[in-house]
Amino acid sequence: MKGHLLSTEDLSRDDALVVLDTAERMAxxxxxxxRKLPTLRGRTVVNLFFEDSTRTxxxxxxxxxxxxxxxxxxxxxxxxxSKGESLKDTAQTLExxxxxxxVCRHPASGAPHRLATWVRGSVVNxxxxxxxxxxxxxLDAFTMRRRLGxxxxxxxxxxxxxxxxxxxxxNVWLLTTLGxxxxxxxxxxxxxxxxxxxxxxVSYDLDAVLPKSDVVMMxxxxxxxxxxxxxxxxxxxxxxxxxxxxxAATLPEHALVMHPGxxxxxxxxxxxxxxxxxxxxVEQVANGVSVRxxxxxxxxxxxxxxx
Amino acid sequence: MAxxxxxxxxxxxxxxxxxxxxxxxxxxxxxxxxxxxxxKTSGGAGVVLLGVPTRxxxxxxxxxxxxxxxxxxxxxxxxxxxxMYRDDLRLRGVRPLEVTEIPDGGVDGRVVILVDxxxxxxxxxxxxxxxxxxYGRPRTVQxxxxxxxxxxxxxxxxxYVGKNMPTSRRASVAVRLREIDGADxxxxxxxxxxxxxxxxxxxxxx
Numbered sequence: 001m002k003g004h005l006l007s008t009e010d011l012s013r014d015d016a017l018v019v020l021d022t023a024e025r026m027a028x029x030x031x032x033x034x035r036k037l038p039t040l041r042g043r044t045v046v047n048l049f050f051e052d053s054t055r056t057x058x059x060x061x062x063x064x065x066x067x068x069x070x071x072x073x074x075x076x077x078x079x080x081x082s083k084g085e086s087l088k089d090t091a092q093t094l095e096x097x098x099x100x101x102x103v104c105r106h107p108a109s110g111a112p113h114r115l116a117t118w119v120r121g122s123v124v125n126x127x128x129x130x131x132x133x134x135x136x137x138x139l140d141a142f143t144m145r146r147r148l149g150x151x152x153x154x155x156x157x158x159x160x161x162x163x164x165x166x167x168x169x170x171n172v173w174l175l176t177t178l179g180x181x182x183x184x185x186x187x188x189x190x191x192x193x194x195x196x197x198x199x200x201x202v203s204y205d206l207d208a209v210l211p212k213s214d215v216v217m218m219x220x221x222x223x224x225x226x227x228x229x230x231x232x233x234x235x236x237x238x239x240x241x242x243x244x245x246x247x248a249a250t251l252p253e254h255a256l257v258m259h260p261g262x263x264x265x266x267x268x269x270x271x272x273x274x275x276x277x278x279x280x281x282v283e284q285v286a287n288g289v290s291v292r293x294x295x296x297x298x299x300x301x302x303x304x305x306x307x
Numbered sequence: 308m309a310x311x312x313x314x315x316x317x318x319x320x321x322x323x324x325x326x327x328x329x330x331x332x333x334x335x336x337x338x339x340x341x342x343x344x345x346x347k348t349s350g351g352a353g354v355v356l357l358g359v360p361t362r363x364x365x366x367x368x369x370x371x372x373x374x375x376x377x378x379x380x381x382x383x384x385x386x387x388x389x390x391m392y393r394d395d396l397r398l399r400g401v402r403p404l405e406v407t408e409i410p411d412g413g414v415d416g417r418v419v420i421l422v423d424x425x426x427x428x429x430x431x432x433x434x435x436x437x438x439x440x441x442y443g444r445p446r447t448v449q450x451x452x453x454x455x456x457x458x459x460x461x462x463x464x465x466x467y468v469g470k471n472m473p474t475s476r477r478a479s480v481a482v483r484l485r486e487i488d489g490a491d492x493x494x495x496x497x498x499x500x501x502x503x504x505x506x507x508x509x510x511x512x513x
Contacts, residue, residue, distance in 0.1 A: 018403070025388070025404035032409075034441040039391040067391075297391070302401035 004116045004123045005295055007132040008174035016138070016177060022294035023142050023287070029066065030290070040069035043300050046099040048090070048115075049126070050076040050106045055261055056126050056136075059285070060103045063292035069300070072099070087111060091118040100300055104128070109166075122299040130164050136260055137170035139291040141178055143280050144215055146287070147256055152179035157209050159185045159241060160219030160268050163192050163230075167260045168219060172198055183209055187241065189230040190221075206241055210250045217258040218243050218269045234267060244270040248278075256280050322496045324481070328470060330491035333453070333484075336469040337366070340451055341373030343467050348418055351380045353446065355417045357387040359435055360405030362424040365486035366453060370422060383410035387421065387442075389434035407438070415443040420466075424482040426452040429463035454493060456480050 008016070029035055045064040047057050057073065064071045074094070087106075094102055101122040104112045109129030116123040127133040141151050148154065156175050162168045162184050175182050176199045183201040184191065195202055203209050210216060221237065231237045238244075248257065248270075257269070257279045265271045274281055328336070348354050351374055358367030364386045371382045388405040396402065421435055432450060439448065451467035456474045474480060474495060481494045 022404055025406070028407055029441075032441045033443060036441075037391045038437070039396065297404075298401055301391075301396055303397050303399050 003299065004112075004125075005134050005299065006112050006116060006123065006125045008134045008137050008170045008177070009132070011134070011174065011177065013177050016141070016174060019138055019291065019294050019298065020142050020145060022298060023138070023290040024146075026293040026297070027146075027287070027290040029293075030286070036066055036068060038068050039297060040064070040067040040300055043069045043100040044098055045069045045071050045101045045103060045296065045300075046094050046097075047071065047073045047075075047126075048094065048102050048104045049074070050104075050111070051127070053105055053127070055285070056105065056133075056288075057103075059288040060124075060126065060135075060292050060296075063289050064296055066289070067293055067296055069100075069296065072097075087115065088118055091115050095119045095121075101296065124295060124299070127166055129166065130169070131166050132170045132173075133166040133260075134170050134174070135288070135292055135295060136167050137174040138295070139284060139288045140167075140171055140217065140258060140260070141174055142291050143258065143284050143287050144180075144256065147280060147283075148214065148254065151175065154180040154214040155183070155212055156180050156215045156217065157183045157185055157213040158217045158219065159206060159243070161190050161221045161230075162186045162195070162219065163190045164222040165219050168217075171217065172200055176200075183213070185209055185241065187231050187237070206243075207247065207250070210247060211252065213251060213255055215256045215258060216243065216251065217260075218263075219260070220262060220264055221268060238267050242266075242268050242270065243273050245272050248273045248276065251278070258284060260284070322478075322498045324494045324496045326492055327472065327495050328454075328493035330485075333469075333491045333493070336453065337369045338373050340467045340469055341370050341377060344370065344420065344451070345374060345378055347449075347466070350378055351382055353416070353418045354382050355410060355412075355414055355419050355445075356382050356384045357409075357414075357419055357421055357435075357439070358384070359421060359423040359431060360386055360388050361487060362482050362484050363422045365484050366424060366451075367420075367422040368486075370451065383412060385410040387435055387438055389431055389438045392434040392437040394430060394434070409442050413443050414439065414445045416446050418447045418449065419445040420449045420451050422451045424453050424484075425480050426450070426455045426463075426465050426468075427458055427480075429459045429461035432463050433461050453482060454480055 047060055049057050061071050099121045103124045103126045104115055105126040106128050109131035111128050112123050112125040125134055144151050158168050172182050183203055185203045185206050259281050263269055263274055345351055356367040356371055358364030367384050371384045374382055385408045386406050388407045390402050390404050449466040452465045453469040454472050455465055455468045456472050458476055478495050478497045483492045485491050
């Protein structure tokens with residue numbers, strides 16, 4: 001891997017496979033009685049979060065700590081950022097503190113890319129605006145591979161608010177790179193204008209797609225990013241695009257139901273489906289730690305030169 | 308030692324390769340080591356064999372097969388990847404990780420025999436000892452190596468040595484096993500005459 005992980009769009013198939021293979025080894029560490037490795041001792045990882053996120057930040061924190069890195073959590077609220085400091089000044093502060101890696105979440109698409117030009121350490125994009133969330137896509141692919149044995153050749157259906165979803169974008173690029181065929185299903189108002197240029201099939205009919213899906217990935221409707229009415233009522237959305245028990249029954253027997261979290265039960269996914277045996281929601285969280293350990297190891301574990 | 312890259316030093320370095328152990332030699336050596344293990348551990352009581360990837364793992368399996376043929380006991384065999392415990396991670400690019408597979412029954416209270424192909428600086432073994440501690444507390448830890456080429460940098464010695472092979476630091480030792488390389492053999496690769504100045508520190512290459 002090169003010095004940063006900013007997107008899955010420019011991640012090569014080989015690099016993606018190295019991350020998944022390394023994550024597999026990291027997952028085994030969780031089985032040891034001592035779940036701590038000295039690998040990144042003396043390295044500093046800064047979690048720089050300009051958006052609320054307990055799940056992703058904690059996951060990166062656990063991953064870094066299992067590798068013995070020092071972790072500094074830097075959130076926008078209550079810091080100099082709320083006093084008007086620019087991203088560049090924040091970056092220079094972190095640089096001066098000797099951060100070896102900066103894990104950045106930012107409401108603006110592209111912010112981690114800018115950050116990467118300002119700091120000497122590695123930058124990991126932990127979600128930027130509606131652009132990308134690469135470690136989420138990697139953990140999703142990792143979960144598919146662990147459950148179904150492969151990603152290559154799978155039919156993956158991504159359902160819901162694709163317009164605002166960086167998870168969907170990162171997954172589209174990564175899964176396509178890994179040989180899966182992706183279908184996005186959403187109301188037309190929740191698809192981005194450029195979707196026709198994506199390497200995906202587009203459908204507005206969830207019921208037609210489900211029986212052909214190996215994996216169905218439900219997305220949360222991101223109310224906080226919605227400035228206009230994208231659908232008439234939540235109930236109507238849930239009726240047409242929610243995964244209820246009857247719909248889930250039309251999936252092939254081996255099919256997985258995934259959700260990046262946080263879930264809105266009863267809206268995009270029924271409680272009974274979220275808790276069913278084919279749901280990987282809890283596994284995805286555990287796999288997230290393994291994948292983030294792998295990413296941190298690959299970025300910080302060597303001399304910094306390509307081996 | 309088993310450089311995690313698993314690449315063959317013989318093919319990477321220009322130099323003169325000399326075969327020092329043939330396939331038959333290796334078979335006889337492994338057989339003798341299996342006998343020594345049985346002798347020293349009273350018939351393999353409580354023994355767990357852990358190979359250090361890459362080539363320590365097939366060696367551990369071969370030792371177990373020989374032990375089974377001689378004594379009829381089945382020793383548990385696993386693998387232990389010391390990569391993430393190494394002290395030289397920052398000296399080169401990221402090393403790929405190998406498989407750690409602790410056999411059912413674990414290592415607590417057992418006699419763990421670490422198996423590797425080449426013993427050189429001793430740093431891999433030190434890392435393996437640390438890695439092992441994460442999985443439990445063995446009663447005893449012993450070390451079996453196919454080749455001991457000297458040049459230790461740490462106070463570590465092997466309990467079972469296939470072949471003592473005094474080497475120059477500038478030479479490299481390449482162990483080839485049929486499970487990985489298609490054929491058995493041990494080669495010493497010496498740097499070409501006249502290239503002495505260019506001979507880099509072989510570091511921890513096997």
